[in-house]
Amino acid sequence: MTSRHLLKNRRWTCRRLRARSIAIGALVLVSCGDDSGPAEIVAPHRAEIGLRVRVHLLSSQFEPLNTELTEDEVRTVFGRVNAIWQQAVIRWDIESIVREEALNADSFAAILRGDLQPSDRVIASVLPRDNLLTGDWDVFLILSFGGLTGGIYFPVIPAALSAELDIDGRRELTRATARILAHELGHSLSLPHVPCTEAGNLMSPGCRGADRTKLTESQVEAARRQALAGHPYTGARRLQ
Numbered sequence: 001m002t003s004r005h006l007l008k009n010r011r012w013t014c015r016r017l018r019a020r021s022i023a024i025g026a027l028v029l030v031s032c033g034d035d036s037g038p039a040e041i042v043a044p045h046r047a048e049i050g051l052r053v054r055v056h057l058l059s060s061q062f063e064p065l066n067t068e069l070t071e072d073e074v075r076t077v078f079g080r081v082n083a084i085w086q087q088a089v090i091r092w093d094i095e096s097i098v099r100e101e102a103l104n105a106d107s108f109a110a111i112l113r114g115d116l117q118p119s120d121r122v123i124a125s126v127l128p129r130d131n132l133l134t135g136d137w138d139v140f141l142i143l144s145f146g147g148l149t150g151g152i153y154f155p156v157i158p159a160a161l162s163a164e165l166d167i168d169g170r171r172e173l174t175r176a177t178a179r180i181l182a183h184e185l186g187h188s189l190s191l192p193h194v195p196c197t198e199a200g201n202l203m204s205p206g207c208r209g210a211d212r213t214k215l216t217e218s219q220v221e222a223a224r225r226q227a228l229a230g231h232p233y234t235g236a237r238r239l240q
């Protein structure tokens, strides 16, 4: 078989193959193009990951640090947080709800008055550390950040700090309160901030996109990797 023959045969074979693949393609197109609409993109099957979280409700003489959320309200908030995280098939299981006295309220008050520069170190200093769920997740809740922010994640502890009232002082437990907490838990799963898009994203703060709770496929993958590691994100990479 000379190369010319091979070539001829190959050309012939290719022509037949192309014809066949066009035929097959047309078949597929026909089948996809029928009246039931485009082929459904099936998300890969993902096993549900349950993560244990201890909820710390802070009390204080200084009102912004004093939350009056009831246990039922905390469960309502987590119901919505779990609805948001269902897209990653991750479920937050409340291990316990504890009430604790906030520390260093004077420094926090000075920050809210504008007398002290806000810093992670000073804000983190209000969190009592003697009852952490080591190795798992800890969420601290206060009343308000006085309009400074909605929440903060501290990889060094690690713990999330979120507020009952949103940045505008509104109390919407199944809306802003849950969304902001879901965002901080996104940081605990190693997700950084992403730019604001029309589509919206859980990890773009203040972004009024279409869906402010949405996660992309790559965010879901990254969050599940951290969840499967079995502990909150403690890396040095700045997430906020």
Ligand SMILES: [Zn+2]
Pocket: 183, 184, 187, 193, 205, 239, 240
């Ligand atoms: Zn953030």
